[in-house]
Amino acid sequence: xxxxxxxxxxxxxxxxxxxxxxxxxxxxxxxxxxxxxxxxxxxxxxxxxxxxxxxxxxxxxxxxxxxxxxxxxxxxxxxxxxxxxxxxxxxxxxxxxxxxxxxxxxxxxxxxxxxxxxxxxxxxxxxxxxxxxxxxxxxxxxxxxxxxxxxxxxxxxxxxxxxxxxxxxxxxxxxxxxxxxxxxxxxxxxxxxxxxxxxxxxxxxxxxxxxxxxxx
Amino acid sequence: xxxxxxxxxxxxxxxxxxxxxxxxxxxxxxxxxxxxxxxxxxxxxxxxxxxxxxxxxxxxxxxxxxxxxxxxxxxxxxxxxxxxxxxxxxxxxxxxxxxxxxxxxxxxxxxxxxxxxxxxxxxxxxxxxxxxxxxxxxxxxxxxxxxxxxxxxxxxxxxxxxxxxxxxxxxxxxxxxxxxxxxxxxxxxxxxxxxxxxxxxxxxxxxxxxxxxxxxxxxxxxxxxxxxxxxxxxxxxxxxxxxxxxxxxxxxxxxxxxxxxxxxxxxxxxxxxxxxxxxxxxxxxxxxxxxxxxxxxxxxxxxxxxxxxxxxxxxxxxxxxxxxxxxxxxxxxxxxxxxxxxxxxxxxxxxxxxxxxxxxxxxxxxxxxx
Numbered sequence: 184x185x186x187x188x189x190x191x192x193x194x195x196x197x198x199x200x201x202x203x204x205x206x207x208x209x210x211x212x213x214x215x216x217x218x219x220x221x222x223x224x225x226x227x228x229x230x231x232x233x234x235x236x237x238x239x240x241x242x243x244x245x246x247x248x249x250x251x252x253x254x255x256x257x258x259x260x261x262x263x264x265x266x267x268x269x270x271x272x273x274x275x276x277x278x279x280x281x282x283x284x285x286x287x288x289x290x291x292x293x294x295x296x297x298x299x300x301x302x303x304x305x306x307x308x309x310x311x312x313x314x315x316x317x318x319x320x321x322x323x324x325x326x327x328x329x330x331x332x333x334x335x336x337x338x339x340x341x342x343x344x345x346x347x348x349x350x351x352x353x354x355x356x357x358x359x360x361x362x363x364x365x366x367x368x369x370x371x372x373x374x375x376x377x378x379x380x381x382x383x384x385x386x387x388x389x390x391x392x393x394x395x396x397x398x399x
Numbered sequence: 400x401x402x403x404x405x406x407x408x409x410x411x412x413x414x415x416x417x418x419x420x421x422x423x424x425x426x427x428x429x430x431x432x433x434x435x436x437x438x439x440x441x442x443x444x445x446x447x448x449x450x451x452x453x454x455x456x457x458x459x460x461x462x463x464x465x466x467x468x469x470x471x472x473x474x475x476x477x478x479x480x481x482x483x484x485x486x487x488x489x490x491x492x493x494x495x496x497x498x499x500x501x502x503x504x505x506x507x508x509x510x511x512x513x514x515x516x517x518x519x520x521x522x523x524x525x526x527x528x529x530x531x532x533x534x535x536x537x538x539x540x541x542x543x544x545x546x547x548x549x550x551x552x553x554x555x556x557x558x559x560x561x562x563x564x565x566x567x568x569x570x571x572x573x574x575x576x577x578x579x580x581x582x583x584x585x586x587x588x589x590x591x592x593x594x595x596x597x598x599x600x601x602x603x604x605x606x607x608x609x610x611x612x613x614x615x616x617x618x619x620x621x622x623x624x625x626x627x628x629x630x631x632x633x634x635x636x637x638x639x640x641x642x643x644x645x646x647x648x649x650x651x652x653x654x655x656x657x658x659x660x661x662x663x664x665x666x667x668x669x670x671x672x673x674x675x676x677x678x679x680x681x682x683x684x685x686x687x688x689x690x691x692x693x694x695x696x697x698x699x700x701x702x703x704x705x706x707x708x709x710x711x712x713x714x715x716x717x718x719x720x721x722x723x724x725x726x727x728x729x730x731x732x733x734x735x736x737x738x739x740x741x742x743x744x745x746x747x748x749x750x751x752x753x754x755x756x757x758x759x760x761x762x763x764x765x766x767x768x769x
Contacts, residue, residue: 249517256524263528267535287521291528298532308525309518 185212185225194230198237198247202254209258219262219299223292224384227255231288235362252288259291272301275325279307279316281340286333289361293329296384300392302326313344317351327356327391329381332363342371345378358391419477419487419502422494423449430497441480452477454484475502542610549606552599559599563592594729601733605716608740615658615744622694622765623652625659626685629666633674640725641679644670648687652694655765661741662765666696668734669761673700675724676759693747693764704755713751714739738763 189208196204212222231252238248278294280287287309297304305323307316320328328348332341345357359372360381372378381387420433421444429452432444440452454476472488479485487502566589574582607613627646634644666685673683681701688695705713705720712718716736724730742749742763753759 246513249513253517253520256520260524260527260531263531264535267532285517287525291524306525306528309521 290331331361
């Protein structure tokens with residue numbers, strides 16, 4: 184269980200760049216069989232949201248923000264043996280960031296959640312060129328495509344990407360989400376067909392990953 | 400306006416600026432350094448020669464180069480307290496009796512490097528993710544392979560056993576009614592089926608070991624006694640090749656807690672391998688000695704030896720070396736892998752020392768305490 188005390192030890196070490204202490208905390212939690220989702224939401228996500236807030240308020244430098252993200256990405260690797268062990272359902276999702284979006288950790292956590300639920304989560308990373316994404320999607324024929332933006336400046340880029348995708352895949356289910364929608368931008372996507380705005384990992388899980396009774 | 404015309408500007412540069420600011424005498428001595436320069440270098444620069452701060456890779460810096468009247472920035476590598484040199488862009492100004500040197504980092508270059516580092520880090524993490532995913536998939540496939548192997552080996556064992564028994568029966572009972580050619584064929588059937596049965600049994604062993612099903616029934620055992628019994632049995636086989644097996648032990652070996660059957664399997668394998676690869680007229684020596692809190696067993700032969708580049712893969716399944724058995728004996732390529740797993744299961748160690756043209760020594764050590 185992630186107590187407030189444990190969280191604050193983790194967070195202060197993350198901000199200080201003490202990767203090894205953070206790594207011990209995460210390893211201990213994994214060994215205690217904590218659900219991976221809890222680790223993602225109550226440790227990684229919570230701490231990165233806090234780091235983002237500190238950056239926005241000029242409490243930490245952009246270099247510190249990048250260091251915290253880099254450390255967190257390496258800590259997420261520790262969870263993979265558990266994540267990839269799920270039995271596969273045969274469903275496929277492609278997860279990506281828009282061109283120009285360099286914050287990839289949110290998309291990566293989404294891809295990992297698909298894997299955790301037995302999907303094949305094909306994760307393409309940050310700043311994916313549109314043509315490459317279309318080529319990859321044609322090749323894999325996924326059940327859905329998830330696109331993440333972390334900064335709101337990338338909403339126009341997302342809009343352009345979605346239109347391009349639609350012109351190639353008229354029926355493909357598209358999920359959009361990420362911190363880029365924190366303040367605005369959601370309305371523009373609500374009216375488009377078969378596009379779903381996802382605001383949290385919980386919502387993603389409830390609406391798309393946990394099989395409903397009539398699906399089974 | 401020159402810096403000299405504005406003493407406040409000099410004071411600011413010397414005390415507070417995040418630029419490197421040095422006032423240098425014409426002889427190359429640093430007359431004054433600001434706090435930025437001092438903290439970067441890790442010590443007070445005042446009074447030191449400029450060459451102590453500027454990394455010139457062995458060449459003496461020529462101040463006249465800096466004072467050629469050009470206003471261009473000069474790229475200089477400086478030594479820092481972090482032991483990693485840093486690159487600064489310097490401008491030099493002639494102040495009459497001294498020189499003012501102002502150095503600043505190239506923000507664009509740092510930004511570019513940082514962006515590249517971030518991208519490389521992301522790429523590394525994404526590749527790690529893919530690698531770990533593939534690892535889990537490979538593990539699942541390996542488990543499936545073991546399961547399949549177990550079923551196949553188990554189901555094939557009985558029919559091969561029947562082939563072996565019946566061929567043996569025909570050879571013994573109907574020998575007088577057969578031609579020499581028929582007897583040769585039946586002998587081939589028998590030796591081949593024996594080899595297949597051994598292969599299947601070793602596959603079942605590997606399967607059990609890889610699936611973590613190694614069950615040890617450990618009891619206090621007289622290891623030296625076990626070695627002597629095993630050696631005397633193996634001497635019968637070795638005698639056919641005119642090879643002698645001897646045991647050497649010059650100290651009291653305490654009882655060890657081991658699975659007798661499994662360690663016997665280890666001894667059988669190592670000694671029969673030694674016999675297999677030895678030439679007639681040579682000796683195989685089995686040595687027992689104490690090493691700290693372990694007892695070590697060494698099986699030493701006078702065979703052809705194993706090339707150094709082949710010893711690493713000896714204990715992996717299905718690996719064979721370029722060394723050939725001296726009487727054409729067959730090998731499944733699984734024995735040493737099984738042996739290694741049995742020894743590791745006893746918390747022991749196994750290794751080999753070999754020299755081409757001299758021979759090989761296979762060692763295993765077992766803890767004296769449980």
